[in-house]
Amino acid sequence: MLPATDGATPSADRFAALDALRRRVAIQSCADAGEGVKARRVLFSLDLPGIDPRTALDALDNFERAIVEHDDRPVVAARRLRCLAVLDGIVGG
Structure with missing residues (x-):
């Protein structure tokens, strides 16, 4: 479990x-x-303030679903990139 913070400043553990x-x-x-x-x-x-985890969860679900359903490589790659973009947006946001 990740340590709790005051919510205003994300901990280094959360970013790690x-x-x-x-x-x-x-x-x-x-x-x-x-x-x-x-x-x-x-x-x-x-x-994190201003971060909605549902967007990241949706991107992660879509990516993992593509893997499980054995979608074509381009589909898996596109969903992976979308998931990575969402995660990057959280880190950069």
Whole structure:
């Protein structure tokens, strides 16, 4: 579990967890239920002002669904890039 903060200043641990999630998505080639749960915990624990975790959850779900459903490589790649863009937006936002 990630440590709680006052919500105004995200902790370094939260950004480290988000960075680890981003790296995992960048190399992910199969869906893993345990890793998916960890990813969702990271997104729900962010509690950053102005950040809606539902957008990131939707992008992550779409990406993992493409892997599970064995979509074509271009579809998986496009959904991966979309997910990475959303995660980058959280880090940069």
